[in-house]
Amino acid sequence: MKIVYYINIMIILGLFTACEEEFVADLKNEEPTIIIEGWISSLDEPQKIIVSKTVEADQPNYREYNIPLGNLVDDALVIVSSNSQVADTLMVANDTTYGYWLGYYESNRIKGIPGETYYLTVEHNGKVYNASAYMPTVPKMDSISYENKQVEKENATLIVPLVNFQDPVNEENYYLFRSGNIYEDYITQEVYWEVLNGQDPWLISIFSDNFINGSYAKLNIREGVKTSRYWMDGNFHNYRGDKIFIQAQSLTKEAYNYYEALIAQLNYTAGVFHPAPANPPTNISNGGQGFFGATAVSRVADTIPGEHP
């Protein structure tokens, strides 16, 4: 009997003392990496480039959106040029009314022209980072059509906008889609085109033209490659009578791969089928991360038919 007693004690004394703890990597000697987020777009707006440093992993344990101010770099030398345009040194952009720094560098002189190649040089703390980007053309977005969709989970019928356009034949095309709403200010009568820039979920989707190659497409932009939490049509809350627009941006294959890797990271689940997590494929040299791209933009607007509820 005594043996049984001892055996019981042994079972109780810490079998399977598996434990989970925070893992703190020894990274003291490492310098933060420079991230460059830069786009040259064909829209009639100043070009914007954001330079920041990576945030250490010992920040507070909640998801922080927007780069902490301390990680934005404001003392870098940022120069953009192209084959046909003179190089321009970008300056820190400040708010026109109150003068505080908006967090990025801007250029009013560089114009985004499809077919051109742009070159970026960033110098910070003695290190020089270079990148180049080609701006592919984007087909004109013709119109928006609509279809009704039953969504079982919401027990509702939603109206889904589809963007219509001709995908160029004999070309490999990659697209980035966003959507937005058009507002009119009652007083000033100014019209604002506001792109929906949700972060959680991230409201973008990308397409490669593998399935629509050369055909006339009627695309539901929510069916592209995107974060898995973006699929729900309910996220848009578009009502009948709203004025919406759909924006298509052209991407090079490199830029498509970059976005695809970012989306894959957000969709990364249990890890067993995703064995090699890594940073997305950057085109920035010399150890920089991020991406420098050039994109042509086409927008098409419409009012959703029906009465506003």
Place this chain on the structure above:
Amino acid sequence: MLLLAVLQLKSQDVTTSLNVELNNRYYKLNELIVYLETNYKIKFAYDTEILKNTKPIHFDRQSITLEKLLLVICKKENLGYKILSDQILLYIPKKVEKYTLSGYVIDSSSGESLPGASIFINGGKYGTTTNNYGFFSVSLTNKINRIDFSYVGYKSAYKEYKLSKNEFVTIKLCSDQTKIDEVVISKGKYSTKTKRIEAGLERLTMEEISSIPSCFGETDVVKGFQHAPGVQLVNDGISHISVRGGTFDQNLILLDEAPVYNPTHVLGFFSVFNPDAVIQAELYKGFIPAEFGGRISSVMNIRMKEGNRNKLSVKGNINLYVSRLTVESPVFSDKTSLLLSGRYSYTSFLINTIGELSGIVPMSFFNTHSQETKVNFWDFNAKINHKLNKKNQLYLSLYSGSDYFFYPQINNKSSIEWSNSTGTFRWNHIYNNKVFSNTNLIYSNYNYHYLFLDNGYNYDWEAKMSNWNIKTDFDYFLNSTNKFKFGFNIINRTFQPGKIESIDSASTRIDYKLNEKTAIEPSIYLSNIYRFRKFLIQSGLRLNAFFSNYEIENNQIGGSYINLAPRLAILYSINEAQSVKLAYTRTYQYMHLLNNANVGLPTDIWLPSDSKIKPQSADQFSIGYFKEFHKKQYEFSIETYFKRMHNIIDFVDNADLFLKESIEEEIRCGKGESKGVEIMLSKISGKFKGDVAYTLAKSEKKINEINNNKTYPFKHDNRHCLNINVNYALSKRWKVMSSFTYKSGATTTIAKGVFYWESVPFTHYSERNAYRLPAYHKMDVGFKRKNKEKPGRKWTSELSFGINNIYNRKNIFTISLDREYGVAQNGKMKQLSLFGVMPYISYSFNF
């Protein structure tokens, strides 16, 4: 009638050290005799027959001793000489007849044949061994010859033979359990490492393995090899071993000739090999004999027992996690024997009990999530062995085992099931006393399931692979210095790389199946072992071929490959106690394992080579020095190796393996290099036994398009590895054992922080495998106590208890991103350790 021609000379005693002066020319035998008789007054007696057909002999030396002169004459003219007091007698020696002695060496009590038993002729320094089935064949003269037989753990025996014809014998050896309280000076010459030709071969009998404390006192074959230098467990908790810097899929694991694809049971405590059913296990780390092919790092060859031919024997063990029972018995007569062996584990019962207790007794180190774990396995071995007659023996071996794993702490959304089955039908045939053949028909199957339980998407993902093969090997014992081995093997493989089926009636049915892939792998080989003076040379050539043919996305993707793999091993015996070994091995592998080593669970996708995935190959060189000393109680070895691997694969960044038809797009290939030094010191006999093994090694690879084409380390690139293992016989009944392992940190990719894109935070990773984890180390202590032995009592038992990981080292099993609600928390990582301090108790019995 002997005609003596005796010359009339003054007689004097002959001194063989007499210096004889010769001219630099050819001498005919009769001229030489006359010259010696005339100038040196040496008398010769001989039959005039010897002068016929003599060849002129040339001496290159002016001055030569008489003894040497006589040796030269006799050798060249095939004569013998004898010194009588004042004369030298020259004669034609009688032709020595040679006969073959062949047979089996077996265990006297169970009738089990002993593979690799040593055989020495006339106390010679070099011997031979029985083959894998206990069969041997030696060539003896018709004089009296003394043959010594020995095997580790058995009393050596010798027999004297004066053969007048070929003979077939059965040698019975008695096991040597009792002599633990004396220092045993091994008079028997075991086949120690110093004497074995194969560089880098580790051979363990179950006796030896049971002296190594293992998890829960359970002896384990794969864990036993871990204590050898150059062999490491890739991750705590999984029996994936890395041999000399190779990856897990590069090890060929054979159970009675049938390949086993996953040798681990859940949590890696136990391998699938039931120790009571195994008689011997060998691990070839360096030189791989030509009879093996298909993997480039190592061959683990495990042989099951045949079953006791003489009497019923039952053996069992009960411990806290698993119980096993083995029954061996003759069937009807001693011509047939049967072995049945099974194991069942109830691990989760205990984990859940603790989980429930944690609700009652609030103690911080309890795992409060462990109420729902389901971690179980079972395995079953059966073997029937029938001796048709003296020249023919039939065997049938079967193995089947299955595992179930649901451990919420690691992953609460999926569970895994896997199972292995193998079957071998074998026929041994002795053609004549010099040729032994073994023909096998083998089947092997491995499959595994993932069950995903994810918000209405409940589905079952399955992958499997299986093969049939037919294989024949011939052993040809030509003579005492020459042995040949040759044969062929044809394998038919089938791979099912992924199939998914929804298992509940959710509206979205996603039944999808990747195409099955098939391949044929024929091979043929020839090898030879040749003894020449102090050298033992084993050379072999293997011709491998591989043909695969299947469709991927409507493209015919197949590959045809034919490769030649030479093997060479040279053993040079400096003297009886020291040797030097050199080896060169080239190997090819036509199957690749895509394995997520981050977690170490069997997410195994096996793929065959095809036109896009080329076969892997490796060249390994090794050289080592081996020494036995202090009356053979100690053995020391130092060995260094260099291995170059070609066409090894790795995943691209952000690879996605889920049901990918063209999975080749997610992998790239390149080369790898691994080198190291292994040092080992063992005390192999006496009350106190033990070994210390140290390995210094480096393994790195360079893969196309990965890590910017720069070299990066393998995950298992542990620079230093130290294993200390001791056991001491306190008395006839008590034994204490301890082992300590230290391994420098493995490499991994970690999250370094966060970067932003469009104001969305993303994880920022280091370069691949750029970070070194903390070192792994742990210490185990255990005791064994035998029950009192009473004469005439058949029942023996042993109680084994101890503690694994006595200082509660939390070795990291895996690190992963810290996620809440599926969202990464700012690049923070968490580490999971599977085992803290763990006491164990187990009870074995035998009757």
